[in-house]
Amino acid sequence: MDFFEFIKSRRTIRKFKSTPLTAEQLKRYIDAARVAPSAANMQPLKYIAVSNPDMSEKIFPFVKWAGYLAGEYNPKDGEHPTAYVAVCADTDIRQSGYDVDMGAAVENMILAALADGVGSCWIGSIDHEKISELLEIPDNLKLLCVLALGYPAETPEETVICDESVKYFIGENGNLHVPKRSIDDVLIKTF
């Protein structure tokens, strides 16, 4: 697959096979995050890698899945992510303005993982306090989000946006359908 098609093929994965990931794999994805663009090159982001199955299961209750489907699309037993990366801002380096860096870094991790055949779900809806406690995150690090990872056990599809609804939905084939605005909707002018 060429790189353009590879980028377009990425969909968020919320159902995973039980095959574990190694600590080395996560280190590679974090290495990809490390070299992402960073405002003023301040590089305020720090990461915690979780490939241990017991710790991954302990994180699971503190992350929320597919808000539009109100619990209907939660990963079932045997479909849980097998690994997580917790993304933190080091407030000794930057006290605010790290969110855009986070976007670039997380996308780098998502694509590095995908190149390995590993799917992921970027999760902003988390219990920050509980996960920080569980992972013993030091006070100077602010937990921003987690990336849940594992080998995909679903094949979500991009679909044409209908009636302006951005809500993903389960299609007749059982796959998650993710509405995307068309190129003509988002490219508003060409000079």
Ligand SMILES: Cc1cc2nc3c(=O)[nH]c(=O)nc-3n(C[C@H](O)[C@H](O)[C@H](O)COP(=O)(O)O)c2cc1C
């Ligand atoms: C900042 C951010 C936070 C997100 N938080 C969650 C979340 O808490 N739970 C979840 O299931 N998906 C979450 N997602 C995934 C989005 O729902 C998903 O990217 C969107 O529906 C589009 O689907 P796609 O990634 O397959 O293109 C998040 C994505 C982003 C960029």
